[in-house]
Amino acid sequence: MFKIVEKKDWHPTICEMWVEAPRVARKHRPGQFVIIRIHEKGERIPLTVVDKKPEEGLIRIIFQKVGKTTWELGTFKPGDYIADVVGPLGQPTHIEKFGTVVGVGGGVGIAPLYPILKGMKEAGNRLITILGARSKDLLILEDEVRAISEEVIVTTDDGSYGKKGLVTDALKELIESGEKIDQVVAIGPGIMMKFVVKTLEPYKIPCIVSLNAMMLDGTGMCGVCRITVGDEVKFVCVDGPEFDGYKVNFDELMSRLTVYREEEQQALERFKNAHPEIFAGVE
Amino acid sequence: MAEKKKGLNLNRVDMPRQDPKERIKNFNEVALGYTEEMAVAEAERCLLCKKPLCVQGCPAEVKIPEFIALIRERKFIEAARKIKETNALPAVCGRVCPQEEQCEEMCVLNKKGAPIAIGRLERFVADYEAKMGAVEKPEIAPKSGKKVAVIGSGPGGLTVAADCAIMGHEVVVFEALHKPGGVLVYGIPEFRLPKVIVEREVEYIKSLGVKFECDVVVGRTVTIDDLMEKEGFDAVFIGVGAGAPIFMGIPGETLKGVYSANEFLTRNNLMKAYLFPEYDTPIKVGKKVAVVGGGNVAMDAVRTALRLGAEEAHIVYRRTRKEMPARAEEIENAEEEGVIFNFLINPVEIIGDENGWVKGLKCIRMELGEPDESGRRRPVPIPGSEFIMDVDTVIMAIGTRANPVIQRTTPDLEVNKWGYIVADEETCKTSKKGVFAGGDIIRGAATVILAVGDGKKAARAIDHYLRTGEW
Ligand SMILES: Cc1cc2nc3c(=O)[nH]c(=O)nc-3n(C[C@H](O)[C@H](O)[C@H](O)COP(=O)(O)OP(=O)(O)OC[C@H]3O[C@@H](n4cnc5c(N)ncnc54)[C@H](O)[C@@H]3O)c2cc1C
Ligand code: SF4
Ligand code: FES
Numbered sequence: 127m128f129k130i131v132e133k134k135d136w137h138p139t140i141c142e143m144w145v146e147a148p149r150v151a152r153k154h155r156p157g158q159f160v161i162i163r164i165h166e167k168g169e170r171i172p173l174t175v176v177d178k179k180p181e182e183g184l185i186r187i188i189f190q191k192v193g194k195t196t197w198e199l200g201t202f203k204p205g206d207y208i209a210d211v212v213g214p215l216g217q218p219t220h221i222e223k224f225g226t227v228v229g230v231g232g233g234v235g236i237a238p239l240y241p242i243l244k245g246m247k248e249a250g251n252r253l254i255t256i257l258g259a260r261s262k263d264l265l266i267l268e269d270e271v272r273a274i275s276e277e278v279i280v281t282t283d284d285g286s287y288g289k290k291g292l293v294t295d296a297l298k299e300l301i302e303s304g305e306k307i308d309q310v311v312a313i314g315p316g317i318m319m320k321f322v323v324k325t326l327e328p329y330k331i332p333c334i335v336s337l338n339a340m341m342l343d344g345t346g347m348c349g350v351c352r353i354t355v356g357d358e359v360k361f362v363c364v365d366g367p368e369f370d371g372y373k374v375n376f377d378e379l380m381s382r383l384t385v386y387r388e389e390e391q392q393a394l395e396r397f398k399n400a401h402p403e404i405f406a407g408v409e
Numbered sequence: 410m411a412e413k414k415k416g417l418n419l420n421r422v423d424m425p426r427q428d429p430k431e432r433i434k435n436f437n438e439v440a441l442g443y444t445e446e447m448a449v450a451e452a453e454r455c456l457l458c459k460k461p462l463c464v465q466g467c468p469a470e471v472k473i474p475e476f477i478a479l480i481r482e483r484k485f486i487e488a489a490r491k492i493k494e495t496n497a498l499p500a501v502c503g504r505v506c507p508q509e510e511q512c513e514e515m516c517v518l519n520k521k522g523a524p525i526a527i528g529r530l531e532r533f534v535a536d537y538e539a540k541m542g543a544v545e546k547p548e549i550a551p552k553s554g555k556k557v558a559v560i561g562s563g564p565g566g567l568t569v570a571a572d573c574a575i576m577g578h579e580v581v582v583f584e585a586l587h588k589p590g591g592v593l594v595y596g597i598p599e600f601r602l603p604k605v606i607v608e609r610e611v612e613y614i615k616s617l618g619v620k621f622e623c624d625v626v627v628g629r630t631v632t633i634d635d636l637m638e639k640e641g642f643d644a645v646f647i648g649v650g651a652g653a654p655i656f657m658g659i660p661g662e663t664l665k666g667v668y669s670a671n672e673f674l675t676r677n678n679l680m681k682a683y684l685f686p687e688y689d690t691p692i693k694v695g696k697k698v699a700v701v702g703g704g705n706v707a708m709d710a711v712r713t714a715l716r717l718g719a720e721e722a723h724i725v726y727r728r729t730r731k732e733m734p735a736r737a738e739e740i741e742n743a744e745e746e747g748v749i750f751n752f753l754i755n756p757v758e759i760i761g762d763e764n765g766w767v768k769g770l771k772c773i774r775m776e777l778g779e780p781d782e783s784g785r786r787r788p789v790p791i792p793g794s795e796f797i798m799d800v801d802t803v804i805m806a807i808g809t810r811a812n813p814v815i816q817r818t819t820p821d822l823e824v825n826k827w828g829y830i831v832a833d834e835e836t837c838k839t840s841k842k843g844v845f846a847g848g849d850i851i852r853g854a855a856t857v858i859l860a861v862g863d864g865k866k867a868a869r870a871i872d873h874y875l876r877t878g879e880w
Contacts, residue, residue: 214630347671
């Protein structure tokens with residue numbers, strides 16, 4: 127049992143928690159994640175460890191409420207317990223001094239991006255960060271990212287904040303402004319990462335992506351997280367979650383994420399009907 | 410002996426089972442077990458051989474004639490305890506051991522085609538003992554002051570944990586998943602091994618003072634060196650199984666509708682997806698399912714698919730029925746339940762539709778050639794014989810291999826070319842001082858009873874090491 131000690135709502139659909147998980151806090155390195163199961167009947171889902179306080183045994187998680195599990199977790203309060211938190215899982219990010227690193231984060235993809243950028247900063251890299259969100263109120267971690275980046279460019283789909291448009295527009299502009307970029311780290315929806323790589327391709331700028339594959343055990347035991355990278359099939363939970371963006375088959379990644387779409391809808395509807403109060407006033 | 414003179418009784422007592430038509434609609438246990446009368450009648454058939462061959466067939470050297478003699482005297486609880494002297498998990502082994510290749514194969518009556526149903530008797534007495542609430546806590550040796558870490562809670566780890574606790578050591582079991590039991594909880598389905606039986610064993614081991622810490626992936630959450638250097642463990646047993654799934658490497662394996670057997674079974678058994686949406690984990694089974702493989706794992710997957718509502722459930726196996734490694738009883742059960750067996754074919758490609766879902770399995774026909782290293786005749790493809798099976802779900806049950814997570818973080822642990830940990834056969838000692846290993850991680854996917862046997866040996870060797878310091 128893993129106690130929630132602090133909770134913050136970034137938005138009615140985006141939630142942050144600090145959770146007691148001393149073993150994970152001690153071992154975690156940027157890029158790694160945990161698998162959680164919220165209660166005895168729960169499913170196992172992966173969440174990035176955004177930050178940690180090893181001395182206090184705490185880890186920080188941020189999640190968007192999309193399916194039944196994340197909505198239900200959103201109802202948990204400080205003092206409540208998450209049944210299982212296991213990790214840290216996956217390979218840590220390969221961090222070195224590249225020179226200028228551009229971070230590109232979309233939506234809650236900013237959560238896994240932040241600890242990697244922090245690591246990059248600590249390794250002496252110069253950071254420029256592009257953050258994208260659908261609208262201003264869905265933008266997370268802006269202040270923390272600003273604190274470590276030399277420059278931050280924000281884009282929103284609806285133009286409610288920063289530049290109106292997509293992260294790829296901002297990225298293209300940045301490249302064309304003559305900025306010398308040594309490494310890009312892009313994390314967000316599959317479609318965003320796919321187009322970030324497409325944008326970078328003509329300039330041959332290397333790009334790391336972190337994949338949000340479906341997972342079950344998270345330890346290399348089931349293979350549900352498999353994805354074609356180059357000409358090999360990799361398990362995201364043990365070989366990743368980060369890969370060379372140029373080699374990832376993003377269409378396959380996106381397709382595989384839809385396997386249980388109907389069941390996910392069904393579970394969410396059932397939960398909504400049982401707990402309409404949780405959803406009151408949320409689109 | 411009086412019975413002998415009466416001549417041989419070759420009427421093996423049948424074990425009642427759920428009707429196939431009914432049982433494919435539920436996940437309850439198929440086999441219902443003997444009644445007292447059936448058990449005694451079956452035990453009466455035993456010749457109580459002076460030199461019992463059956464015992465030679467049992468990797469755990471269960472005292473078979475002795476426990477059967479006790480059944481005859483209706484001393485069922487004593488019989489269970491007799492088995493437990495060498496096998497900590499009789500209720501499990503009675504259900505899942507491949508008896509027809511072990512004790513029952515060796516039984517003299519097997520020559521007449523009617524070996525004593527040793528497995529059925531074993532499960533009967535174990536269940537009887539539990540039902541009567543007569544499970545006895547053995548005497549625990551005085552505290553040794555030594556700490557043992559057991560990594561992995563499959564049958565191997567559970568056995569080491571129980572025995573080391575009885576020997577007076579402090580034991581903590583570290584398990585990666587959220588529930589202890591290893592393959593017994595995530596792999597073998599409820600209809601073959603009810604989870605309450607595994608829970609019962611785990612509770613018993615807890616009652617011996619063993620602590621379980623789940624959600625710990627050794628190699629990630631903590632390393633073996635951390636355990637020994639920072640957490641004060643004096644010895645470590647690695648029983649992590651051979652849990653990494655193997656895919657065939659054919660085109661189409663990342664399509665939607667393709668599962669590893671591990672994923673399919675874990676969703677259903679550990680996560681209880683058959684109770685979705687009451688439980689949160691979903692599972693999808695199409696109308697026509699092909700399971701590739703011929704072992705226990707394949708049988709478990711195909712029978713699970715039927716129970717989840719598949720209209721057609723196929724086994725696709727590249728050899729013939731004779732070579733199938735699954736337990737004979739489960740092959741029979743699968744046949745009765747309507748599983749369709751396709752022999753001498755092998756998949757070459759999985760075909761997808763425009764949305765990325767499986768719509769067919771392209772196979773090639775095989776014939777049996779010369780025997781290979783395993784002594785089984787090697788299947789060879791017949792050129793030009795490809796055809797497409799009309800299926801929408803494909804489950805790969807062609808085996809598993811070692812997961813490298815522990816070895817990667819414990820460089821001084823010797824592994825062989827397949828990634829299995831090298832351990833001494835008699836003591837389960839590895840190349841690293843104080844570290845022992847057993848079960849599937851030292852020999853590749855094998856059996857529950859071999860893991861239990863390793864656990865017994867390892868516990869003895871650990872005890873010796875902890876008391877003498879000799880390595
Ligand atoms: C579907 C299926 C059906 C089977 N049917 C039969 C049968 O009928 N009869 C039979 O005799 N055998 C059967 N087997 C084989 C048998 O289950 C195994 O041989 C046996 O369970 C091996 O035991 P073990 O103790 O080595 O480990 P396992 O049972 O494999 O357990 C290992 C445990 O270690 C945990 N673990 C792994 N890595 C780590 C880590 N890094 N840190 C912490 N924990 C870790 C795993 O989560 C798991 O719980 C079957 C296997 C499967 C998959
Ligand atoms: S443990 Fe297995 S092999 Fe040994 S007697 Fe029991 S059923 Fe037979
Ligand atoms: S989540 Fe099971 S192997 Fe990656």
